[in-house]
Amino acid sequence: MSHSHYDLIVIGSGPAGEKGAAQAAYFGKKVALIEREPVLGGAAANTGTLPSKTLRETALYLSGFRQRGLYGVSMSLKEKVTARDFLFRERQVQHTEHLRIIANLKRHHVALYNGSASFADAHTIRLENRGVAPVTLTADHVLIAVGSHPFRPPVFPFHDARVYDSDTILNLHDIPREMLVVGGGVIGCEYACMFAALGIKVTLLEGRDRLLAFLDPEVAALLTRNMIEMGIDVRFNEQVAAVAATPAHLTATLASGGKVTADTILVAAGRSGNTATLNLPAAGLAVGKRGCLDVNERYQTAVPHIYAAGDVIGFPALAATSMEQARVAMVHAFDLKYKTRIATLLPYGIYTIPECSMAGETEDALAKKGVAFIAGTAPYAANARGQIIGAQSGFLKLLFAADTMRLLGVHAIGEQASELVHIGLVALHAGAGADLFIETCFNYPTLGELYKYATYDALGRRAKLRGESQAPFEPAPPTNPSH
Numbered sequence: 001m002s003h004s005h006y007d008l009i010v011i012g013s014g015p016a017g018e019k020g021a022a023q024a025a026y027f028g029k030k031v032a033l034i035e036r037e038p039v040l041g042g043a044a045a046n047t048g049t050l051p052s053k054t055l056r057e058t059a060l061y062l063s064g065f066r067q068r069g070l071y072g073v074s075m076s077l078k079e080k081v082t083a084r085d086f087l088f089r090e091r092q093v094q095h096t097e098h099l100r101i102i103a104n105l106k107r108h109h110v111a112l113y114n115g116s117a118s119f120a121d122a123h124t125i126r127l128e129n130r131g132v133a134p135v136t137l138t139a140d141h142v143l144i145a146v147g148s149h150p151f152r153p154p155v156f157p158f159h160d161a162r163v164y165d166s167d168t169i170l171n172l173h174d175i176p177r178e179m180l181v182v183g184g185g186v187i188g189c190e191y192a193c194m195f196a197a198l199g200i201k202v203t204l205l206e207g208r209d210r211l212l213a214f215l216d217p218e219v220a221a222l223l224t225r226n227m228i229e230m231g232i233d234v235r236f237n238e239q240v241a242a243v244a245a246t247p248a249h250l251t252a253t254l255a256s257g258g259k260v261t262a263d264t265i266l267v268a269a270g271r272s273g274n275t276a277t278l279n280l281p282a283a284g285l286a287v288g289k290r291g292c293l294d295v296n297e298r299y300q301t302a303v304p305h306i307y308a309a310g311d312v313i314g315f316p317a318l319a320a321t322s323m324e325q326a327r328v329a330m331v332h333a334f335d336l337k338y339k340t341r342i343a344t345l346l347p348y349g350i351y352t353i354p355e356c357s358m359a360g361e362t363e364d365a366l367a368k369k370g371v372a373f374i375a376g377t378a379p380y381a382a383n384a385r386g387q388i389i390g391a392q393s394g395f396l397k398l399l400f401a402a403d404t405m406r407l408l409g410v411h412a413i414g415e416q417a418s419e420l421v422h423i424g425l426v427a428l429h430a431g432a433g434a435d436l437f438i439e440t441c442f443n444y445p446t447l448g449e450l451y452k453y454a455t456y457d458a459l460g461r462r463a464k465l466r467g468e469s470q471a472p473f474e475p476a477p478p479t480n481p482s483h
Helices: 015-026 042-046 048-061 083-107 185-195 219-230 319-333 363-369 384-388 417-430 435-439 446-466
Strands: 001-009 031-035 109-115 118-123 124-129 132-144 148-149 163-164 178-182 201-206 233-236 240-245 250-254 259-262 263-267 271-273 304-310 348-350 356-360 373-379 395-401 408-413
Touching: 001 015, 015 031, 015 083, 015 132, 015 319, 031 132, 048 083, 048 185, 048 304, 083 395, 109 304, 132 319, 178 259, 185 219, 185 348, 201 259, 219 233, 219 356, 219 395, 219 408, 240 363, 250 263, 304 319, 356 417, 356 446, 363 373, 363 408, 395 446, 408 417, 417 435, 417 446, 435 446
Parallel strands: 001 031, 001 132, 031 109, 132 304, 163 263, 178 201, 178 263, 201 233
Antiparallel strands: 118 124, 124 132, 148 271, 240 250, 250 259, 348 356, 356 408, 373 395, 395 408
């Protein structure tokens, strides 16, 4: 049994693992990274972030969704789309990302190991790989970045090839005619939209009374309306009680007594940490809910030299935040003179059709805190760039402090919303207010102009509340952002 010692051992090569390893190695630490899968990148590169977003673009392209009615012609899905057509671009993007990760780790001189890692003690990792003698590695510090896997409720017959979770959906055999999506969270909504764009009849079941409760209510309501207009049968307060399978189809019996028949079922019921095989008790660690690890603000576990980052520590479980968590963890682990905390304001992007994105406070949160605020909105339909790209719905909403007009929150739904939000995100970090958007000259025509008109709208509302007869600024277009 061979043995090597490192300053840091990283378990997992997803966004947290890759960036944590690179951060420590950049500052001269001897780093090893262990990945149990045959390819690097974790869920972000192989089953989650990049694949699902690539599939979304593929669905929009194959369906001609963005061009519907835009140029006076009707675009429709070509007569027969195969799973090969649908997955072709996703495979290309995935391969390119694998090469990028390998190149990055090699550039930082990170030692790569393939195999299944488990703790022998708090400083010792046992590495096993089929057909190869076990390897023992020791380290001063360990970063656990093993990611997560889809939670599989026992009611669903996952042994049936027609029942998928959010990982296995990438192995879709055939494009179905009818699909049941169970779970109206981010993953469920994203996949429901992309399959509906392909012309598939989609039924979406959500156990609560609205989609994506963390979103601004107007954004969530408009997204729901758009999904229904796409042909998605959205059903709230519904849960699956049983599933019956026949050669012809799958039938889900609902707790309400109803039934839904489909060719395929996609279950999006949340995720669980990949900690079961790590032998955490040997390191003095225990897991919490759904296999996740608890950490402090430095991303230390209960064992001070063992850190954890990414999906394995739970919410928000986003690729962008996972990278930042791991970088910050390594700064604390090795007392590096670098960034010691992640940003307090994080953007959230939901790649539905249309996209939704947000940063900062919501109206509900401000109301609960007793903070007086003014909301201003600007609709895509009244924006020149919005007209050019054929945006029939969508809006930008800005939330300002009522007294100072300092920006408190940014909410967007529509084409490129996940890009648009970053203008507001930077303004939030800078502590900027309405003056910033009024004084800024935005390119014309651009969606960025929405910031100026949403600010005009907020200033107009504020003037009205104050009883001012005339405001010294241009009024926003009188279009309801919900339409």
